Amino acid sequence: MSNADIFPAPGSETESEEGVVFAPRFDAHGLIPVVATSAQTGEVLMIAYMNADALARTIETGEAYYWSRSRDRLWRKGEESGNIQRVVEMRTDCDQDAIWLKVEQSGEAACHTGRKSCFYRTVPLGASPGGGVSLRFIDAERQFDPAEVYRHSGAAKGTLKSRE
Amino acid sequence: MSNADIFPAPGSETESEEGVVFAPRFDAHGLIPVVATSAQTGEVLMIAYMNADALARTIETGEAYYWSRSRDRLWRKGEESGNIQRVVEMRTDCDQDAIWLKVEQSGEAACHTGRKSCFYRTVPLGASPGGGVSLRFIDAERQFDPAEVYRHSGAAKGTLKSRE
Numbered sequence: 006m007s008n009a010d011i012f013p014a015p016g017s018e019t020e021s022e023e024g025v026v027f028a029p030r031f032d033a034h035g036l037i038p039v040v041a042t043s044a045q046t047g048e049v050l051m052i053a054y055m056n057a058d059a060l061a062r063t064i065e066t067g068e069a070y071y072w073s074r075s076r077d078r079l080w081r082k083g084e085e086s087g088n089i090q091r092v093v094e095m096r097t098d099c100d101q102d103a104i105w106l107k108v109e110q111s112g113e114a115a116c117h118t119g120r121k122s123c124f125y126r127t128v129p130l131g132a133s134p135g136g137g138v139s140l141r142f143i144d145a146e147r148q149f150d151p152a153e154v155y156r157h158s159g160a161a162k163g164t165l166k167s168r169e
Numbered sequence: 170m171s172n173a174d175i176f177p178a179p180g181s182e183t184e185s186e187e188g189v190v191f192a193p194r195f196d197a198h199g200l201i202p203v204v205a206t207s208a209q210t211g212e213v214l215m216i217a218y219m220n221a222d223a224l225a226r227t228i229e230t231g232e233a234y235y236w237s238r239s240r241d242r243l244w245r246k247g248e249e250s251g252n253i254q255r256v257v258e259m260r261t262d263c264d265q266d267a268i269w270l271k272v273e274q275s276g277e278a279a280c281h282t283g284r285k286s287c288f289y290r291t292v293p294l295g296a297s298p299g300g301g302v303s304l305r306f307i308d309a310e311r312q313f314d315p316a317e318v319y320r321h322s323g324a325a326k327g328t329l330k331s332r333e
Contacts, residue, residue: 063294
């Protein structure tokens with residue numbers, strides 16, 4: 006199913022920015038970036054991508070679907086781990102080329118490494134990166150053991166944020 | 170300056186996910202997606218892209234630099250509007266292919282349309298998108314008049330979220 010079958014083609018700049026017609030702009034690969042935040046805490050959980058089909062299913066079902074770039078297939082978030090995302094609110098941005106989901110994350114962990122968020126390390130500021138930048142772990146406690154949740158590591162990789 | 174001159178090449182999956190070496194993964198265009206949230210409210214302000222140079226400058230200066238895709242050049246956020254972003258915290262995700270910035274947004278508006286956030290419209294859930302989806306405006310009050318802030322609309326477009 007092509008994008009044109011599901012969503013209208015983007016209109017003028019003014020229509021995109023000030024209109025009420027949802028006409029998302031997909032990139033050359035047919036994808037749109039998505040940021041998912043916790044509806045409870047506001048924390049950024051992950052950044053992933055949707056194609057038109059994933060976006061349509063998310064709108065219809067209220068559960069987050071993404072496009073797995075590594076496996077080149079639709080990916081229902083939590084299909085393997087059970088850690089699904091119920092969408093509380095979806096927004097699009099000014100030029101309709103990005104999506105923001107506020108979600109209720111089941112299992113308390115959005116990241117395949119078992120953490121609440123994929124963003125469990127900070128990048129220190131103020132120094133020139135030329136000398137090397139050392140990340141610092143933060144909010145990095147595991148909510149589950151990925152080795153237990155994803156028994157078939159080869160199969161699991163593709164369903165995960167890490168390799169989509 | 171190539172990416173290799175600034176940041177080390179990404180290592181193994183384990184090194185990317187569990188290590189402390191910051192070795193960001195840029196896409197085929199040399200870009201990495203960035204979500205900026207308000208350090209005050211947690212609200213998602215915008216999604217944009219950085220190349221290695223923009224990422225390095227952001228780390229060094231603590232002010233957000235992006236890569237303008239439309240103008241194909243480095244873009245210091247607020248260089249024209251004055252609405253700069255001071256970075257309070259930077260994080261990277263599990264596979265180091267995305268960046269999260271918590272910022273103090275000067276001028277109270279991140280969006281070139283004058284709104285606080287680029288995400289000023291919701292996408293209603295529950296219906297099949299085939300019938301057309303009508304966006305709803307939310308938190309859409311303008312903090313400034315874009316016609317006044319960006320006097321040269323042609324020049325301005327390239328510096329803006331809308332067309333980068």
